[in-house]
Amino acid sequence: MQTAIFIQDLSKSYGKEKHRATALKNVSLEIGQGELFGLIGPDGAGKTSLFRILATLLTPSSGKATVEGFDVVKDYREIRRRVGYMPGRFSLYCDLSVEENLEFFATVSGATVRENYDLIADIYRQIEPFKKRRAGKLSGGMKQKLALCCALVRRPAVLLLDEPTTGVDAVSRREFWDILKNLKDEGMCIFVSTPYMDEASLCDRIALIQGGEVLSTNTPANLVASYPFTLYKTRAENNYLLLEQLRTQSNVRFCYISGESLRVVFHEGAERVIRYPSSEAEEVTPSIEDCFIQLMKKR
């Protein structure tokens, strides 16, 4: 597999010495062509900074990054010809209609809608009934689909999607990911960030990022397989009281609330019991979120 995005020891910090805020610390990643790569991390982890560097909108403080073999600092012109970037914030012209936006972004990128229509056809068909509508008046999911069309219409080699599903309803999210899967099959490199852990499993490979550092890079399956503990699930009427109880138990390594239940990891060789009325520990396979929490705790 050929490398599409190559990032080595990339760091970015903002502000002067005293108020320095570090967004990225020695990030290294390698993403291949035709790969759907997910960057998973909470808000403030440095995802947007990384995307903006790759989109040549931000200069890194140190380190090296290339997109399609072009350096993000030196060859930014070449990169701008080859990437499709969809910022986290909706950034199309709200006062232009759907088709005007599409045509505009095609033209300024030196392409035409017609020659690349095959690429966007599946997505565009969903928003076509509203093509005369102003972009600002579309629903959240529609807006994201239009933004994706505008990023795709130049037929980019690399697609950078910064939190494309944030603030979008569950059905639209699902649809959006189906679209990404199809695009990947066309051989495009798709680098996507998301704060939603459940979307991680839809990627070929993922990198978990926290506080500007990449905690782990792996396929979702391998990441789950490499979980070093046996994870148990438990629940009670009052999960909070149960959590309090578990924290006092000496056989519990750590525990936390996950959705409507609790996750528990016991000390090795310790007795796997919970001293709380009518609550039992049940073994579960860890999710990406569990892996993330474990990796965060390790630090």
Next chain:
Amino acid sequence: MRALRFLLKKEFLQIFRNKFMVRLIFGLPVIQLSVLPWAATFEHKDIQLCVVDNDRGSYSVRLREKVISSGFFKLSAYRTTYAEALESVEEGESDLILEIPAGFEKRCVNGIASEVMLSVDALNGQKAGLGVLYMGNIIQDFNASVQGEPGNMQAMAVVKPYYKYNLRMHYQNLMVPGVIVVLVSVMGAMLSAMNIVREKEMGTMEQMNVTPVSRSVFILAKLIPFWVIGLVNLSIGMLLSWLIYGLLPSGNMVVIFVFAFFYLLAFTGFGLMISNFAQSQQQAMLVVFFLLVIFILLGGLFTPISSMPGWAQGVATFNPVRYFIEVMRLVYLKGSGFADILPHLLKTGVFLVVFNILAVMGYRKKSM
């Protein structure tokens, strides 16, 4: 080129979709030109006059009548003592006191110089100055008429001013060309200054920046629409000044448009430059406002630049608005041609280059 055409199409679409913007572009010239020139006049009518007549003779009545019939003064009070007259000023009833001394008529008839006293409320300096000036002229006139009567055969020199280029000294003739300049400058700077920063605020800049569109093409696409609007505004302004004030340039209109061609490019560049450096529309707005006030006050519209102190004249050299106001007055009133406005044109050319280079340089597609 294709990209530029589409960028321009987009800009015009956006401008004309914004109903408020369209109203502003066409409404502002009408309002500014129909209101401002009437309000911004240096003529002063109806100065409130208080007369203290200690003579009560026929000459003092004649003087009083003459003053009032001039149309500049209005008799607001008639008091018997100066102290009473002062009270009238203090109450804001009168602006100016004319005190005629006792024995005024006797001295006049005998050809002996007599003095009248003028006391003026100087709270409004301009009003006071004009009041004294008018009164001086009227009294001089009165003098002449008295001396011209039989028995008073002294020779008398009378000053008769000839206002070249503005024969009747109509202030509108002076103000209207200047107001047109203010109009196109305000529109040009405001609209362009709000534009790029608006894209920053909306986030569309982020998307524009990853396109291969070059900085110069981007700025050019921003420049041209506001430049066109400026020229349209100028035409509307000139049309209105003809319709409302019957004012047509005594020189060639082409001279004005050629100058405006360059001036508007310079001024739109000025707005875009501010827009690039500003972080929000508010910031851009306030900076433009701040600079425009200076440009207009130091532009020679209200007070002549030659009467300003040396340093202010120095500052006014860097004021693009000033040159356009001068050119408009030259062409409108004096009928100047290209040769006369060449220095103005060259200076504007410098502004054009500097502002637009800064506008292109200030537009960064990348942040540090």
